[in-house]
Each structure stands twice: as C-alpha cells, then as structure tokens.
Amino acid sequence: MMRLHGSTSRLAGAATVVIASIAVTNAAGCPRQDALGTSRVLAVDAKGYLRVGLKNFSGTLPLADHEVVLTFDDGPRPPNTQKVLAALAKECVRATFFLVGRSSAEFPGLVRRIASQGHTVAHHSWSHPMMSRLPFEQAMEDIDRGIAADEMALNGVSTTIPSTPFFRFPYFDSTPAMLESLQSREVVVFGADLWASDWEDIGPDQELRNVIEQLEITRRGIILLHDAQARTAAMMPAFLRYLHENGYRIVHLEPAASGGRNAETTR
Structure with a gap:
C-alpha cells in the first residue's frame, strides 16, 4: 500500500538538471516495425539536488505533450517481473526498475536480465520500510x-556508490535529513506524476482505467507501476496498446556520464 508522507510537498527546492535528449530509432534492433518503441533517452545529471515527480515535489522532468516515462517498483519478483519484461520487449519499450535489495539478492539473475534488455536498474531500499519511522542512521x-x-x-561488486544514482523512497516516505543526505551524494530522488494504484485490491481492468483517466488529464508524466504485482503484469499488454493507439511516446531514463558530461548514447 502506498502512503504519501505529509511533508514531502514542502521538501522540494531549486534543482539543476542537465538532460541530453537522444533520439532512438524504433526499427533498430526491434523485430516489429509497428511496435510502440522507445522514442528518446533522457540522460539525467543531478546538480545540487534533484527531486522529480509532481505528486511529491514541485518539479518534474521536462516531458513534452504525450511523452511518458515508465517506472516500476518493488521487483524483481518472479513470475510477474518476467511477464512485465516480456510485454515491454514485445513493444520494444525500455523502462526504469526501482529494485528492492533483498529481492535483488534473492534473484540476481533477474536483475541482470532487466539490465540486459536495456532497462535502467535503480534503487528502492533493502527492506522497503517506512523510512520516517526509523532513526536516520538506520534508514540510511x-x-x-x-x-x-x-x-x-x-555487476558482482558490493558498493554503496550506485552505478545509476536514481532512488525512490518506499511509500514516498522520507525526512528532510534523508533527502539532504541523498542530495549531497548527487542521487536523484524520484516521486511520480501519476500512478495506477496497483497496490490496491483491484483487477487489471480497473488498474488500466485508473492510469488512463489520469493520463487524459496530465497528457504526460512519470508513471509509477509495480512489476511485483500480478495485476500489473496482466495489464501491461493492454496498457502499451493504449499508449500506442493514442499517440504516446516512451522516454527512457539513463544517468548522465560522470563528471557532469551528458551521456552520448546511441541506439
């Protein structure tokens, strides 16, 4: 179940983001010429601090009308993560997966599979706790x-320096000190612009209606989904068809190159 921490909307401040927009050719490496595809990549570089997602903070990524970013939390979790990956692969779509560490430790092969299919591996804590209820040191x-x-x-290396410095707090629950600590490490903190409420006891059809209703209002945004949920795995093919049929374009996120230089990635 998701819960918004009452103070998160007050924690946003000035942020500097350097974004390189790299076009992606859908046909390249995609067996289906009529697939939804991934339209472009945003290489995100945090300067000072960066917190994105209008449900939680005052700013978000600079997406054009009908551009969406797909993000998934709480994986990896068989068999649902594999089903989500299959749906994304069929449409040649890339996404960002915010992984729970204990699940990564249990299913390392699935983590590598996520990355091998071109998705971005990001971070979502070790045990998925309510962070604000923990002492600062324990939370960090x-x-x-x-x-x-x-x-x-x-990568086969145990390090607390993330190769992709993207993090999302479980339940969006944080404190100012935690946000400031991640800021000092130049870790991008993600909220979301809209979500499907797939943590609730609903069916795939209702989940699809939830996200479509929000998209009809926002027309763009960072979408939060959960690959650990069977209902989301079941919904994904229909959701991707909806995006394709209604002119939405997929934007994939990657970290910018180190040293403040934009990633010059080609596809």
Missing part, C-alpha cells in the same frame, strides 16, 4: 544495503 543503512545488493546482483 537500509538505503545503502539495498544499493549494495542491487550492485552485487548487477
């Missing part, structure tokens, strides 16, 4: 343990 230890587990599964 949980964050770092999660990063280390994700990095071990992905």
Whole structure:
C-alpha cells in the first residue's frame, strides 16, 4: 500500500538538471516495425539536488505533450517481473526498475536480465520500510544495503556508490535529513506524476482505467507501476496498446556520464 508522507510537498527546492535528449530509432534492433518503441533517452545529471515527480515535489522532468516515462517498483519478483519484461520487449519499450535489495539478492539473475534488455536498474531500499519511522542512521543503512545488493546482483561488486544514482523512497516516505543526505551524494530522488494504484485490491481492468483517466488529464508524466504485482503484469499488454493507439511516446531514463558530461548514447 502506498502512503504519501505529509511533508514531502514542502521538501522540494531549486534543482539543476542537465538532460541530453537522444533520439532512438524504433526499427533498430526491434523485430516489429509497428511496435510502440522507445522514442528518446533522457540522460539525467543531478546538480545540487534533484527531486522529480509532481505528486511529491514541485518539479518534474521536462516531458513534452504525450511523452511518458515508465517506472516500476518493488521487483524483481518472479513470475510477474518476467511477464512485465516480456510485454515491454514485445513493444520494444525500455523502462526504469526501482529494485528492492533483498529481492535483488534473492534473484540476481533477474536483475541482470532487466539490465540486459536495456532497462535502467535503480534503487528502492533493502527492506522497503517506512523510512520516517526509523532513526536516520538506520534508514540510511537500509538505503545503502539495498544499493549494495542491487550492485552485487548487477555487476558482482558490493558498493554503496550506485552505478545509476536514481532512488525512490518506499511509500514516498522520507525526512528532510534523508533527502539532504541523498542530495549531497548527487542521487536523484524520484516521486511520480501519476500512478495506477496497483497496490490496491483491484483487477487489471480497473488498474488500466485508473492510469488512463489520469493520463487524459496530465497528457504526460512519470508513471509509477509495480512489476511485483500480478495485476500489473496482466495489464501491461493492454496498457502499451493504449499508449500506442493514442499517440504516446516512451522516454527512457539513463544517468548522465560522470563528471557532469551528458551521456552520448546511441541506439
């Protein structure tokens, strides 16, 4: 179940983001010429601090009308993560997966599969706690343990320096001190612009209606989904068809190159 921490809307401040927009050719490496595809990549570089997602903060990524970013939380979790990956692969779509460290430790092969299919591996703590209920040191230890587990599964090295400095707080629950700590490490903190409420006891059809209703209002945004949820895995093919049929374009996120230089990635 998701819960918004009451103070998050007050924690946003000035942020500097350097974004390189790189076009992606859908046909390149995609077996289906009529697939939804990934339209472009945003290489995100945090300067000072960066917190994105209008549900939680005052700013978000600079997306054009009908551009969406797909993000998934709480994985990896068989068999649902594999089903989500299959739906994305069929449409040649890339997304960002915010992984729970203990699940990464349990299913390291699935972490590597996510990355091998071109998706971005980001971080979502070790044990998915309500962070504001923990002492600061314990909360940051949980964050770092999660990063280390994700990095071990992905690269075979246990390090608290994330290769992709993207983090989303479980339940969007944080404190000013935690946000400031991640800011000092130049870790991008993600909220969301809209979500499907897939943590609720609903069916795939209702979940689809939830996200479509919000998209009809926002017409763009960072979308929060959960690959650990069976209802989301079941919904994904229909949701991707909806995006395609209604002219939406997929924007994929990657970290900018180190040293403040924009990533010059080609596809």
